[in-house]
Amino acid sequence: MKYYLAIDIGASSGRHIVGWKEGSEVKTREVYRFPNGVEKLAGHLVWNIEGLLASVKAGIDEALKLYPKIESLSIDTWGVDYVLLNGDQEILPCYAYRDGRTEDVIPKVHEILPFSQLYRRTGIQFQPFNTIYQLYADKLAGRLDSATDFLLMPEYLLYKLCGVKGHEYTNATTGGMVNAVTKEYDPEIVKALGLPESLFQKLSQPGAYLGDYKGIKCLLCATHDTGSAVEGIPMEGNEIFISSGTWSLLGVKSPAPITTAESEKANYSNEGGVGYIRYLKNIMGMWLVNRLRDELCPDKPWNEITAEAAEKHFDHTVDANDFAFLAPESMKAAFDAALPHPPKCPIGYFRCAYRSLALSYKNAIEEMEKITGTKYSKIYIVGGGAKNAFLNRLTEEFTGKQVIALPIEATALGNLKIQMEAE
Numbered sequence: 001m002k003y004y005l006a007i008d009i010g011a012s013s014g015r016h017i018v019g020w021k022e023g024s025e026v027k028t029r030e031v032y033r034f035p036n037g038v039e040k041l042a043g044h045l046v047w048n049i050e051g052l053l054a055s056v057k058a059g060i061d062e063a064l065k066l067y068p069k070i071e072s073l074s075i076d077t078w079g080v081d082y083v084l085l086n087g088d089q090e091i092l093p094c095y096a097y098r099d100g101r102t103e104d105v106i107p108k109v110h111e112i113l114p115f116s117q118l119y120r121r122t123g124i125q126f127q128p129f130n131t132i133y134q135l136y137a138d139k140l141a142g143r144l145d146s147a148t149d150f151l152l153m154p155e156y157l158l159y160k161l162c163g164v165k166g167h168e169y170t171n172a173t174t175g176g177m178v179n180a181v182t183k184e185y186d187p188e189i190v191k192a193l194g195l196p197e198s199l200f201q202k203l204s205q206p207g208a209y210l211g212d213y214k215g216i217k218c219l220l221c222a223t224h225d226t227g228s229a230v231e232g233i234p235m236e237g238n239e240i241f242i243s244s245g246t247w248s249l250l251g252v253k254s255p256a257p258i259t260t261a262e263s264e265k266a267n268y269s270n271e272g273g274v275g276y277i278r279y280l281k282n283i284m285g286m287w288l289v290n291r292l293r294d295e296l297c298p299d300k301p302w303n304e305i306t307a308e309a310a311e312k313h314f315d316h317t318v319d320a321n322d323f324a325f326l327a328p329e330s331m332k333a334a335f336d337a338a339l340p341h342p343p344k345c346p347i348g349y350f351r352c353a354y355r356s357l358a359l360s361y362k363n364a365i366e367e368m369e370k371i372t373g374t375k376y377s378k379i380y381i382v383g384g385g386a387k388n389a390f391l392n393r394l395t396e397e398f399t400g401k402q403v404i405a406l407p408i409e410a411t412a413l414g415n416l417k418i419q420m421e422a423e
Contacts, residue, residue, distance in 0.1 A: 002423075005063050005073035005216070006415035007056055008225060009154070011246045012037055012290070014052075016059035017409060018067055019416035026416060028409060031066055032059030038096040045099040045327070047153075049083060049090065053160050060161075064214065072419045073161075073213070074221035075154040076228045076411060078246075079174030080131045083156040084138065085149040085165075097129035098327040105137045113192050116264060121189065123180040123257040123270030124173065127282060128323065131175025136193055150199050154223035162211030162218040169203040170227035173272035178203070180257035180270050180277075206274050207422035221418040222274055229382055231274055231414030233406065239378040240365060240401065243410070244385025246287045248357065250364050251280025258371060266367040274418065279372070281364045284320045286385050288353040291331035296346040305350055306390040314348035316340065320360040358394035365399055378402045382410035 006017045016032035034055040038045040056075065063070060084091035095101060106128060110118075115126055124130065131152075138144050151159055152175075155166045172178050172185065177200070179186040185200035206222045222228045229243040230253070243249040254277040257270035271278040293305065318325075318338040328334040335349055336342045343349050361379075369375055379401045385391060386405040396403045 002071045003067045003069065004416050004419045005060065005070050006221070006412040006419070007059065007073060007075040007157075008228070008409070008412045008415060009036060009052070009056075009075065009077040010225065011078055014055060014059070015409075015412070016063055017412040017416070018063055018070070019412070019420075021420065026413060026420070028412065028416070029066075030409075032062045034059065038098060041093055044093065044101065045096040046093040047081065047096050049094045049156070053157060056157055056161070060214065060216070070216045071423070072217040072219050074219045074223070074415050074419055075157050076221055076223050076225045076415050077153045077157075079152070079171055079224045079226075080127075080129055080134070082131065082134070082150045082152045084143060084147045085151065086146045087148055091143055091147055095134065097134075100327070101137050102128050102133035105133050105140065108140075109133055109136050109193065113189065116261070118176060118189070119264040120259050121179055121186055122173075122176050123259040123263075123277075124176040124178075125267045125269035125282065128326070132177050132189070132193075134175075135177075135195055139193070139195060144196055144199075147196065147199065152223070155220070158210055158218050158220070161213040164210040164218070165201075166208065166210045166220055167201045167203050168208070168220045168223040169205055170222040170272040170274070171224040172203050173270075174224055178272070180259060183272065206418045209422070219419055219422055221415040224271070225411045226280070227271070227273060227278065228414035228418070229411040230278055231417055232408070232410035232412070233380050233382055233414075235380050239380060240368075240376045242361065242379060242381045242383075242385070242395075244285065244381050244383040244388075244391075246285055246290070248283040248285035248361070248385065249280050250283055250361060251278055252368065252372070252374075252376065253277070254279040254372070260371070263371050266371060268368065268371065279368070281368075282321075283357065283360050283364065284325050285357070288320065288325060288331065288357070289350055291328075292335075292346075292349050292353060295330060295332050296349065305347065306354075306388060308347045309351040309354060310390045310393075312345075312347050312351045314343045314351050315355065316352055317356040317359050318352065320353075320356040354388075354391050354394055357391060358398040361395050362398040365401070376401065378404055381405045382408060
């Protein structure tokens, strides 16, 4: 029996999952789980990369206790964030994407490269935290003066394990600097912004071998977690997917990038997939309800929250994609500001959030069907949000599509699938 290890790290937690094949079926076992989250440092939101690496190594040690012979491992995380290096030395802090440091930088980037031009070249939707804006903020702050490398988060962690600096295609595309046609970093963008050309190395495809750690081969999966999640969905045909976690990533597989003005206006993204384009949109996701719970009822079980929200009669909605919800000091206050009048009880906020998410799914799908000229009949939902029966029911009601909720570790399954196929 051959065993493989998927390390799947989200913005709030990470997990180590061992997988193996029994016939044509992939079996899995979670062997380690650890918390993750942003920290505040000098008024900024940052990642504790030292703690993150320690958790990654601790989980590998636990996996080896149970499975002394592991063929390979790979790591996937959220996109856009990275670690700057001067040789082997980290240039700290490692900023988190929800930090507001790019706010003043965005207009300066667009003055040099208007967003329409960026979109035509990369096909990546506008998000204030895209890597392109973060790197330009670093340039203006002088943080690139001594930088010899920048590694996106999973590639940085893999480098710390095996000593090889890799650059993986699907993850790189999330940052808004990869040419949609050539599938490499766009030299015209790099040159126009005056960024060090040496930082932008040739991109590797999922399945590439980097090096070894404790006798385990370190491979690149689709290191952006959504890239791996889409690979892990047992989908019949090409239907809509929603990877539902902190963010909801809603989209379809496309054979080629769609970079029309209509697509740009709808703010759809053309992210790299394993042999296809993930044509998708970022929607704020479970972040909304997670923050509401932290603030309003931290000890209330989720099943009680969703059951009460289903019975409540507060039917106002907000724009779930409004940047006001990205990193507010108070999520309740952000909802209050967006509503004509606030709910009379805490559960009303949750009902509003769930209905707003379902409405955003409906709107996004209508846009996508118009742009692609294709009607879809099913929505495959994976990730933590797939367990939310109330949101799934609302999604079916709002969109008129059949919802197939798969409460599986799709990201880990996709990560494992890529490793197994690389053999």
